[in-house]
Amino acid sequence: MKPRPRLPGEFALIERYFAPLSMGFSGAYGLLDDVAVINPGPGCELVVKTDVIVGGVDFPISAAADLVARKALRVNLSDLAAKGAVPRAYLLDLLLPDSIDEKWIAAFADGLRKDQAEYGLHLIGGDISATPGLVAIAVVALGELPIGKTIRRGGARTGDLIFVTGTIGDAALGLAAVRGTLAGISREETDFLVDRYTLPRPRVPLGPKLIGLATAAIDVSDGLVADLRHICEVSKLTAVIEASCIPLSGAAAALLTDPGILETLLTGGDDYEILFTAPPMAADTIAELSRSAATPISHIGQMHTPLDGQAKVTVLGKNGSPLVFASEGWSHF
């Protein structure tokens, strides 16, 4: 009836690998009940976010299970960070095909354990299901921030400067490297780029510090241009950024001699940096925050009132003329 010789039962898996991840969060009830209880701290409200990653789509089926787990968690933490929230807990839905064995589960849980320690949150619930399809992982991240202080997409104002953390495009190049379509760089640079694709570094400590500074924010997951467009659409503004101001890693900069690379960098996605807007008078405070938080923050452009009512993103090239890309970024279909 249910041939699955490679895995112990659902309850054994939970007890062995997942219940330990709930320890320290009383509302998780040790994963021994049907719901978890969670409440925002005094003066705070809860934010929730869910993102799914699918084997063969969002990560290679052969990827190491601990890294898959950490990516599944981190892509959600990145959204919380961009909104200014501190992560508190998460739920985990696992769809497991027959090809998954207990060793995979053990490594997966170990990846979660590491990231729980790094980001200070706990597993508080979930579901494990067999699937005739491929492995899929849905994470629901719960965080909190001061009441009414969520940094929205829609708060940007005309004249606001546009900033982005870290470097852009490394993950897209890393994916190209995984696929074997990247040439002309050193082994060290390739390893760096693949790592940037495999294990995002969400800006969890920085995000909450942007409350009161950023007028709008989003994490860069679909691609810099596409995500900036999301801010433009909801803020009903247009954005102009300068290609030469986009922060690049050394590995990415070395590849810029290929004329097609810039589009990959700006539209490839999976960066998990924070893209945000802030009024010009906040620029000094942001520069100081960048230093104190040891996080690069680059000024890349400015928001404008659209002359034609169109909320769009313009990327200016070296000679000051707009660049045209085939696609602005990733769409799930």
Added chain:
Amino acid sequence: MKPRPRLPGEFALIERYFAPLSMGFSGAYGLLDDVAVINPGPGCELVVKTDVIVGGVDFPISAAADLVARKALRVNLSDLAAKGAVPRAYLLDLLLPDSIDEKWIAAFADGLRKDQAEYGLHLIGGDISATPGLVAIAVVALGELPIGKTIRRGGARTGDLIFVTGTIGDAALGLAAVRGTLAGISREETDFLVDRYTLPRPRVPLGPKLIGLATAAIDVSDGLVADLRHICEVSKLTAVIEASCIPLSGAAAALLTDPGILETLLTGGDDYEILFTAPPMAADTIAELSRSAATPISHIGQMHTPLDGQAKVTVLGKNGSPLVFASEGWSHF
């Protein structure tokens, strides 16, 4: 690169079918932001629950999309109800294979719309992903109840009576009917059973009324015996129930002449009734609640201190001797 001619883009789908389901819940931001904000009402706390259903596993791939949507939502609402919570909102992760077309999505969203109206909750976030596998739906339900009042699995005490709402086993027989392995009953009875399998009726209005009455509760999803065992394990007690006291529908009762049917009824699962324990002195209040809420509630057994330390469930047959089943209920593997 991404062949999916049958569906419009992710953002178009959200705007067309899912954003309307968020209207009326301000913290959902019209599904135009990366997170949703939710807070418990005064004196309340939030509970969260997630359950996944997978095509070909939890529902037939050919099932009507609106019913798939409603089942995906309702299995989660059933958990909230059994814990005493009032549903407030939900998140939705959709994994869509190429076989899904826009008509399916439209029907799916329509099913959600109907259930939102019926149960008074809103969609506040989610994710849509392409999958090379089968359709899968993960729902995260959020509800609230008075602080500290969650009806846990572990609160049962020796001497508590065991109660269950509605009738047990109909869905298991309905699944058998769908599979074509059920004979000897009328067309009307078959339709009734299939409907019980297809569209659960979670006890949403009743659940919160059990706060202060029930010492422990769980919804019957894995099977009556298996779920009662979950209560026993966490409460560290043993349970004795009488087969003749298990509430059956007319259709199920008519099939009892087949000696194997009783096991199907008690271990088949998918009932989405509430199984709970309460002290004997609460019996009159529970009978009155059953009348006022127009919800059948049956007394089926009692909790005992285990003589051998084993938390187990004993089902007594007509002659008073224990029945032995091959399996206590559904496991996902």
